[in-house]
Amino acid sequence: MQPLAERMRPKTLEGFISQKHLIGENSPIRIMLKSGHIASMIFWGPPGTGKTTLAQMIAELSKRPFFELSAINAGVKDVREVIDKAKNQNLFSGSLPPILFIDEIHRFNKSQQDSLLAAVEKGQITLIGATTENPSFEVVPALLSRCQVYILNPLEKSDLEELLQRAVETDELLKNKKIEIKETDALIRYSGGDARKLLNGLELVVNSFSDKDIVLTNENVSNHIQQNLSRYDKTGEAHYDIISAFIKSIRGSDPNAAVYWLARMIEGGEDLKFIARRMLILASEDIGNSNPTALVLANNTFQAVTAIGYPESRIILSQCAVYLANSPKSNSTYEAISKAQQLVRQTGDLPVPLHLRNAPTKLMKDLDYGKDYKYAHAYQGNFAEQEFLPDEISGTVLYSPGSNPREQSDKAELNKKWKGKYGY
Numbered sequence: 001m002q003p004l005a006e007r008m009r010p011k012t013l014e015g016f017i018s019q020k021h022l023i024g025e026n027s028p029i030r031i032m033l034k035s036g037h038i039a040s041m042i043f044w045g046p047p048g049t050g051k052t053t054l055a056q057m058i059a060e061l062s063k064r065p066f067f068e069l070s071a072i073n074a075g076v077k078d079v080r081e082v083i084d085k086a087k088n089q090n091l092f093s094g095s096l097p098p099i100l101f102i103d104e105i106h107r108f109n110k111s112q113q114d115s116l117l118a119a120v121e122k123g124q125i126t127l128i129g130a131t132t133e134n135p136s137f138e139v140v141p142a143l144l145s146r147c148q149v150y151i152l153n154p155l156e157k158s159d160l161e162e163l164l165q166r167a168v169e170t171d172e173l174l175k176n177k178k179i180e181i182k183e184t185d186a187l188i189r190y191s192g193g194d195a196r197k198l199l200n201g202l203e204l205v206v207n208s209f210s211d212k213d214i215v216l217t218n219e220n221v222s223n224h225i226q227q228n229l230s231r232y233d234k235t236g237e238a239h240y241d242i243i244s245a246f247i248k249s250i251r252g253s254d255p256n257a258a259v260y261w262l263a264r265m266i267e268g269g270e271d272l273k274f275i276a277r278r279m280l281i282l283a284s285e286d287i288g289n290s291n292p293t294a295l296v297l298a299n300n301t302f303q304a305v306t307a308i309g310y311p312e313s314r315i316i317l318s319q320c321a322v323y324l325a326n327s328p329k330s331n332s333t334y335e336a337i338s339k340a341q342q343l344v345r346q347t348g349d350l351p352v353p354l355h356l357r358n359a360p361t362k363l364m365k366d367l368d369y370g371k372d373y374k375y376a377h378a379y380q381g382n383f384a385e386q387e388f389l390p391d392e393i394s395g396t397v398l399y400s401p402g403s404n405p406r407e408q409s410d411k412a413e414l415n416k417k418w419k420g421k422y423g424y
Helices: 028-036 051-061 078-094 110-114 117-121 157-170 185-191 195-207 218-229 237-251 255-268 273-289 293-307 313-326 332-347 362-366 405-418
Strands: 040-043 066-070 098-101 126-131 148-151 179-181 212-218
Touching: 028 051, 028 117, 028 126, 028 313, 040 051, 040 179, 051 066, 051 212, 066 078, 066 273, 078 098, 078 110, 078 185, 098 195, 148 332, 157 195, 185 195, 195 212, 195 218, 212 218, 212 405, 237 255, 237 273, 237 313, 255 273, 273 293, 273 332, 293 313
Parallel strands: 040 126, 040 148, 066 098, 098 126, 179 212
Antiparallel strands: none
């Protein structure tokens, strides 16, 4: 007999709980299904939000063949075999391109993802990938540019309660029992927003009763799945919440809270390189030039954790977390690049001033490329005042030094050199 979660998999869009922004009226997927044109896409969201179900439903409703691979155990050879099958089907039947669903596509390396490019580009397959990780970081740009990215939201408490009620009322096995769901908090807490885990937890508890009259309370649910209630699910909602608490504790200069959340992740079996990677980002984003050594230490921490396994690496992570929490904070360089990118989007490709252009040929020199450029090292103090921005945005302030001793010293030096041009 299939598990309850599999038996309860919805067969129609109307039976799909949540994700109305994707499958409701006038939503992107509804429009695609009505038009018959199914684009390649990536589903990004926590576990148990319906990524696999939605992919299967799209294939069924669009009457397309459906191939499924898991990136955990599939390789380039498996991908090529599926693509060859898809080519043969199209060649002999003239049918619409089959759908290739790849679960946990973020686990594919670059060469594995690259093996999909030609088939997607030529329309030999329609790719649907599912990932719990940010596709901007985990999917190669060439493949990502060929796919629409759709975000699946965690299920709300009301969604999970509706799912529980639907299960006890409609499932072919559970409806034969007299089940009263008196309290739901323990089951929902156990699920962490994962519909699959919720239903399998419900089935586990129900099967522990020998009689047909069952009353589910928080207490009897906890008695059967107690060991999971305080879990850290590194692929679920807690993964996102606890890393968020960890980063915010360091940003807020609280080493005690930082070490606590670090311990929660370590005890839960989190990938230690993931923790080190997040501290590396924070060292630049939230500390930056207020203490440049923070980035050096965070990078060394990442390298050390990569080389040294558990349990010793926990000490290195703790040292780095405490150091970062105790460091002065500044997001000035993060703000600077964000402002600069926004300015580029607003102003477009402004021409490079002539004196800053490279002049490797005589023609370019005749056109005044590089003319009047002042070579800084030829001047006292290795500085010569000149314009480095396009005329249209001259004097624009993108970098504002933070209010810490290190950057305030930089600010004084900038004021001295630029004589107040940038308002420092």
